[in-house]
Amino acid sequence: MTAISPATLLELYESMVTMKLWDQTALRLLQEGRVLAGYHSGRGQEAIPAGGVAPLRRDDYLMYAHRGFGYTIAKGMSLAAMFGDLMANTAGATGGLGAGIPHFADPELGILGQGGTLGSCFGIATGAAFSAKYRGTDQVVVCFFGDGTANRGAFHESVNAAAAWKLPVVWICENNGYAVSVPVAESTAGRIVDRAAGYGMPGVRIDGMDVTEVYRATSEAVDRARAGEGPTLIEAMCHRFRGHYEGDPQVYRTEEETERLLALDPITNLEARLVADGIATDERLGELEVRVQDTIDRAVEEASSAPMPGPERLYEGLYV
Amino acid sequence: MTAISPATLLELYESMVTMKLWDQTALRLLQEGRVLAGYHSGRGQEAIPAGGVAPLRRDDYLMYAHRGFGYTIAKGMSLAAMFGDLMANTAGATGGLGAGIPHFADPELGILGQGGTLGSCFGIATGAAFSAKYRGTDQVVVCFFGDGTANRGAFHESVNAAAAWKLPVVWICENNGYAVSVPVAESTAGRIVDRAAGYGMPGVRIDGMDVTEVYRATSEAVDRARAGEGPTLIEAMCHRFRGHYEGDPQVYRTEEETERLLALDPITNLEARLVADGIATDERLGELEVRVQDTIDRAVEEASSAPMPGPERLYEGLYV
Amino acid sequence: MSQATATRTLTFSQAIREALREEMERDERVFVWGEDVAVYGGIYGATAGLLEQFGPGRVIDTPISETMIVGAAVGAAITGLRPVAELQSSGYFGIAMDELYHKAARWRYMHGGVFTVPLVIRLPEGAKGAGPEHDVSPEALFLSASGAYVVIPSDPADALGLMKSAIRDDNPVLFFEHAGLYAYRGEVPGGDHLVPLGEAAVKREGSDVTVIAWSRMVGESLRAAEQLEGEGIDVEVVDPRGLRPLDLDTILESVAKTGRVVIAHEAPKTGGAGGEVAAIIAEEALEYLESPIIRVASADVPIPQSRYLQQFLIPTAASVTEAVRRLD
Amino acid sequence: MSQATATRTLTFSQAIREALREEMERDERVFVWGEDVAVYGGIYGATAGLLEQFGPGRVIDTPISETMIVGAAVGAAITGLRPVAELQSSGYFGIAMDELYHKAARWRYMHGGVFTVPLVIRLPEGAKGAGPEHDVSPEALFLSASGAYVVIPSDPADALGLMKSAIRDDNPVLFFEHAGLYAYRGEVPGGDHLVPLGEAAVKREGSDVTVIAWSRMVGESLRAAEQLEGEGIDVEVVDPRGLRPLDLDTILESVAKTGRVVIAHEAPKTGGAGGEVAAIIAEEALEYLESPIIRVASADVPIPQSRYLQQFLIPTAASVTEAVRRLD
Numbered sequence A, B: 001m002t003a004i005s006p007a008t009l010l011e012l013y014e015s016m017v018t019m020k021l022w023d024q025t026a027l028r029l030l031q032e033g034r035v036l037a038g039y040h041s042g043r044g045q046e047a048i049p050a051g052g053v054a055p056l057r058r059d060d061y062l063m064y065a066h067r068g069f070g071y072t073i074a075k076g077m078s079l080a081a082m083f084g085d086l087m088a089n090t091a092g093a094t095g096g097l098g099a100g101i102p103h104f105a106d107p108e109l110g111i112l113g114q115g116g117t118l119g120s121c122f123g124i125a126t127g128a129a130f131s132a133k134y135r136g137t138d139q140v141v142v143c144f145f146g147d148g149t150a151n152r153g154a155f156h157e158s159v160n161a162a163a164a165w166k167l168p169v170v171w172i173c174e175n176n177g178y179a180v181s182v183p184v185a186e187s188t189a190g191r192i193v194d195r196a197a198g199y200g201m202p203g204v205r206i207d208g209m210d211v212t213e214v215y216r217a218t219s220e221a222v223d224r225a226r227a228g229e230g231p232t233l234i235e236a237m238c239h240r241f242r243g244h245y246e247g248d249p250q251v252y253r254t255e256e257e258t259e260r261l262l263a264l265d266p267i268t269n270l271e272a273r274l275v276a277d278g279i280a281t282d283e284r285l286g287e288l289e290v291r292v293q294d295t296i297d298r299a300v301e302e303a304s305s306a307p308m309p310g311p312e313r314l315y316e317g318l319y320v
Numbered sequence C, D: 001m002s003q004a005t006a007t008r009t010l011t012f013s014q015a016i017r018e019a020l021r022e023e024m025e026r027d028e029r030v031f032v033w034g035e036d037v038a039v040y041g042g043i044y045g046a047t048a049g050l051l052e053q054f055g056p057g058r059v060i061d062t063p064i065s066e067t068m069i070v071g072a073a074v075g076a077a078i079t080g081l082r083p084v085a086e087l088q089s090s091g092y093f094g095i096a097m098d099e100l101y102h103k104a105a106r107w108r109y110m111h112g113g114v115f116t117v118p119l120v121i122r123l124p125e126g127a128k129g130a131g132p133e134h135d136v137s138p139e140a141l142f143l144s145a146s147g148a149y150v151v152i153p154s155d156p157a158d159a160l161g162l163m164k165s166a167i168r169d170d171n172p173v174l175f176f177e178h179a180g181l182y183a184y185r186g187e188v189p190g191g192d193h194l195v196p197l198g199e200a201a202v203k204r205e206g207s208d209v210t211v212i213a214w215s216r217m218v219g220e221s222l223r224a225a226e227q228l229e230g231e232g233i234d235v236e237v238v239d240p241r242g243l244r245p246l247d248l249d250t251i252l253e254s255v256a257k258t259g260r261v262v263i264a265h266e267a268p269k270t271g272g273a274g275g276e277v278a279a280i281i282a283e284e285a286l287e288y289l290e291s292p293i294i295r296v297a298s299a300d301v302p303i304p305q306s307r308y309l310q311q312f313l314i315p316t317a318a319s320v321t322e323a324v325r326r327l328d
């Protein structure tokens, strides 16, 4: 296990802070009635998109999940564009089509989008990985999905094909213990990580609250994929701090459970570690947070100034 | 491993001989142009339906596959009715709808039918097993499917649910190495049996050319299921002697390969064993074969005398 | 059936729940499954309280496995149970399409009629700001699913009565519920309120124009009719309450009376079920037509997630009014 | 392109194969995948010889995983390739429905138009004695799949020219091929034969009746037209060669000329695409109609496997003749 450099740790930290502040901002906009779609907070799970995307190159591909905006933030997507999509105005990456969250994409950054039917990601990830291999590039695909989504048949079909064809994909399951209200143990037989063996590929279960574990496991899997050694399944155990979506009464878990989780905050933990290891001071981390918030505020401002689309937008882009 | 009684061995033998002679007869009818649908010969794979159905009770459920008629023969379906369906006349279990092979069923015998889209069996098997448990019976479901069919997403969804809910199903994969022309190694990552672990259920790979292995493994799995201990996956390795369907040019394998297989005939092998172990004489086995052929001939005769349906048949049975 | 005879005011969602409750009380073979139907009570609340009353054996949370949800419901139905399965959104039809179209609808016929397949699949539909895959109204895709019924209530009373009939019917029923209607309140008859499947309701009588509408568009059409009444146009609103079986008699009778037809549904026009209805009229009642048949429907694009843009796309009472005015 | 200009006689299946071969030669990004398409050459022979010419990197046997076949084709298409994916039977549409309807057709629009999705899905359809799940002609289910094209050739020349255009098009194309046509031979123009998508062909001119037919029913309708000519009825046969985009101009022009319409397709009548076509005519060209619009189609039941029973169910030239005679 190679050590992660202080610089990388700081980058991961900044990435997670951006996700957290993004989330806070989105919640505020939601409260203000400025968000024209539902929102699934990613609070608590930042270590996975941060550690799972950081090992990628700009031209590597990303299939992201519906929980928060961490994946695309980490891949470098324009914050203003994402806010624009949140508000369904013309600043959005969808140009105000209001395809909204989370159906935006950026081909330049390898961001391939997201389907509203869970599990859409699997086939598209396999196809993109096939494409990379076909074109003789060494691009890699990372595909994020939840524990609940892992029970879609598309998982089986796509993961099997990718493994049989030794395609460059890294499958990252964020196991936060629930699919909306349904606990993973009630819906899922066995451990998700153990499915890997059935496809003859490596599977690794990690602590998804620790960004260094995620970063290491993903880096290794990306290296394998890039070297032509095929796919890997990573099951990252984690916790969702908030409801499935905003407004979720969370009748399926106790308030104590939710309270207890907050102590596991991946950002606070990394913060403590950075300070303890002398990589950063509280002060410096505080400055970083101010800087990130400032960037986010400017992105909101930029997005807010864009107009809403006109009805003609509906008829654009359906066909080439 | 308990010994299988001589009487059971003889029953299994008779069952397999019935399947073989059924197959021969079907091929003859096909040549005579009397079969109004395609046919997938089950020659070579008789040990699996014989050993996989024999442990079932009359009220246990069967979801069968498209390869041969062994499954329903073993479950006790009327031979004349099956021939009637082959000829699409009113003797058929479908009453001449000519739903043909293999879409016949017999609820009295727990024969639940078959879908033309491969993998239909999985969901229905899970549902029937759920139903048995819900109604508080101790019925068991056996579901047969090919190696190729194992790659359908429905497998994943249904097997996971059955395992999560500890339902009484036995999943029997007949791995004959090919899905039409595609070798299993090209389409399938890992070993099918290893998928069981991913669902936290037992998986066992057996020699599917040996009816005693199939019978033992299935009996054990059926007992587990009946005792409420949940599903089992059995991967029975086997060989298909003939083409995928009649007329298949088999360009995907050499004649030598096909020739070599014939030496592995599960029926000839059992025959030799029965004689060597003093369970039966050649003569007695010969008599048995004559008797079975006679039964089959009478069934063909009975079926042949039935009229074709009239156009009104089309409009019957669509709704209750 | 605590309030055996008194009329009640229920939301559409409560009406569905009451139907489930009454039928589950009546028949032990009836059970409910789907994603988040148990503890959570369904994301639209339509199964709230059922877990508490009937326990986890009959109110079952499934994995996110729509293929299995429908396929296993068929397996349960042909072995003696009466499943009511929920797809959390009808937008997931594509994941279970083989099971809906080829298994639920055809298992009986395909096997010569030896089984019955008594099941109900609940399919919440319609625009709600959840994106192009969710906001669909895909009932037209099941017009050709011979062997199944397609039922679509437009108000709480029909939701209750149709659901109860659907559960009691021995045929598979695809039951579409517009998500925008769940919170809508209405009077519901007391007692064992059953509405027969395949019977249209004339929701408003009129003599000048027939508006054939279902689901959310029934309410919109009634509002349009009121508006048009002021302009001296007397609109009849016919709600087929489903597409299979289709109550042709009621539709053709109305057309024969008015000679003018508007068909209104929320699904985009091309490929919507309005096409089938219009074609039947053009084949069976052309002689009565005094004006082209106008279809009022969403524009021919995927329904975008943005509610802002949806306002330019989704038909309303105004769209019906405008269409009626355009008739010759 | 060895026979650059000479006309050739090809079967429908060979025409598809030639289109694939020519386009694979022209463009390295084009590849083919599906079940048994490589060594086996496809169960209808439509990919025979491609493996030998282009190698296993471009002619790929897939697992029996229709969801993946279509889903991964979308993934390949949005990352620079041009997949031609085969479903071994269009009867498997239900397994890949979410991928066909919501992914292939809508990935572009849904993401604001930032991608193109240049792919072709080959869908063999039609009655052939393979059972109710296989013998379907499900093109109508994609009428509402805005974002995709629906293309349906009826003879070898169109099969070649439409397939080549489909592969070159940057939009997703669902390409239906009637299994009963594969062995049918016909003249095919030489050179780089392209037929534009969305342009109807008047396969026979006539002045009395317009028969709108596609797929196998075009040939049947032409035979019917010959028969009717002897009876003094002059039939025009319009083949839209697909449903999306639909060449309304050609259809409406013909209707304006003849005033009488028969629509013929093999799919069962209810829910078949004839409904959409009839509805458009009833909305846009009612004034020209001198007779009800008659739809010729299969009866409203699943297509049984028995070829014996199929004879009572599947429309033929005689069904078209009979319908035309019934017109006012």
Ligand SMILES: Cc1ncc(C[n+]2csc(CCOP(=O)(O)OP(=O)(O)O)c2C)c(N)n1
Binding pocket: A066, A067, A116, A117, A118, A119, A145, A146, A147, A148, A149, A150, A174, A176, A178, A179, A180, A240, A244, C035, C064, C066, C088, C092, C095
């Ligand atoms: C095919 C499909 N089924 C159901 C849904 C509705 N849905 C949206 S998110 C969700 C839960 C997903 O759980 P999981 O995959 O564990 O991700 P998490 O929300 O926990 O991050 C459900 C059921 C959907 N969008 N698509």
Ligand SMILES: Cc1ncc(C[n+]2csc(CCOP(=O)(O)OP(=O)(O)O)c2C)c(N)n1
Binding pocket: B066, B067, B116, B117, B118, B119, B145, B146, B147, B148, B149, B150, B174, B176, B178, B179, B180, B240, B244, D035, D064, D066, D088, D092, D095
């Ligand atoms: C969903 C689906 N895809 C494809 C087919 C066509 N098909 C029929 S049998 C078969 C091969 C099945 O292989 P396997 O499951 O290994 O069974 P085997 O034929 O070897 O017994 C195929 C591809 C089908 N019927 N259904």
Ligand SMILES: [Mg+2]
Binding pocket: A146, A147, A148, A174, A175, A176, A177, A178, A179, A180
């Ligand atoms: Mg989860």
Ligand SMILES: [Mg+2]
Binding pocket: B146, B147, B148, B174, B175, B176, B177, B178, B179, B180
């Ligand atoms: Mg096989």
